[in-house]
Amino acid sequence: MHAPTFKIASYNIHKAVGTDRKRDPQRILNVLGEVDADIVILQEADRRFGQRERTLPDFLVEQHTDYVPVPFDVQHDSMGWHGNTIMVRRDIAILEHDILHIPYLEPRGVVTATLRLPAGLELSVFGMHLDLSGLWRLRQARAIAELARAAQEQRPTLLAGDLNEWRPNGGCLKEFARHFTVLDCGRSFHSQRPMGRLDRIIHGAPLEAVEFGVHHSPLASRASDHLPVWGVFRIPH
Template sequence: MNRAASDSTFKLVSYNIHKAIGIDRRRDPLRILNVLSEVDADIVILQEADRRFGMRERTLPDILVEQHTDYVPVPFDVQNDSMGWHGNTIMVRRGIDVLEHDILHIPYLEPRGVVTASVRLPAGAEVSVFGMHLDLSGLWRMRQARAISTLARAAQEQRPTLLAGDLNEWRPKGGCLKEFARHFTLLDCGRSFHSQRPLGRLDRIMHSASLEAIKTGVHHSALASHASDHLPVWATFRLPA
């Protein structure tokens, strides 16, 4: 990793890592970490970072994260040996201070949750981020979007706010996207699912009006196309003056 947040910009990535299982059906956490190194973001939002059943063990061992990346996982400490909350987690580049963090309960049909953290960037600016993985049911996605929007609107009264994750929304503008768009700017980073032949814009990044998105994209490298069934989406933001 060689990029770092400048005085006025920072980069965020959202990535559904599919429990570190690639399209070859092999669990390979180091491959996921190498993809993150390619993207080289300052703030990382992950989905499916824990196994779904049993003890829900983390799929990215601490020792590998420490030895092979410049990231520090936000310590949600929900369950022993889990990395996040219902598979959602946040990591930040070393040098970024975590001021607050929490898990959020939302309405659900399947087990779902949201993670959030407020961080201070090296330049001194503070931002709040929300990471999520929404339901497969459109009705429940709408309910979840309303609940998350309410919480994120409260957060943006204190700091510029970002939301990111796998929204599971196939419609380009409808469904839960319409609900989020009432209060936040939705970025179209590009098609991120399936990693072998991207068709769906399931992975999204959203932001409050106090932030300016200056560049967005989907990271579609040879490694990323095999590491998970999703591709990472990213955005670079300019901080408010």
């Protein structure tokens, strides 16, 4: 009997503005339909200034997907915290959720949720979008890794997001690699000519990555300036 698997994806949706400069939330949801993940970590899910309105309207998510946004309810009309949010399939239970403050130069934050999958497995999930500054990225990664390590003592833990790290194995990646496995899903930025491996999925034991990669389709290359990254995981017996 094989251990059950689940799929997680991370996607910087660029406030639903595509490479054609058109804001099209339905196009983002269609890309998520192509990826077909159980858990989705999003960055830039809210507008950056003003009221920071969500860029994926509730009615579109409800009518056109099988996802439920984790209800962070931090800012009025926002979907997440500093643009970071988590969505899960309707059959996944959201046990806890929280926002985390981290050191920053630009406004940054982290979202986290404790989830129970249909097979009964409980997970801690962290979503993040790190700073453009290498020094601040390092500080942020150190703080997040410590929080995730504490969560890992309670249950299997996954982290995902846009790390803004251009070095393949250096910088902030070293901080996460002290305690976790950092997956190199592939080149995800820029979506029309991928060069940077900016988007990462990170996991702790006993989770095993069955497969992982970048979702590259004609629609995804237009919907945002990033491509989604994904990973399929299992816990071995």
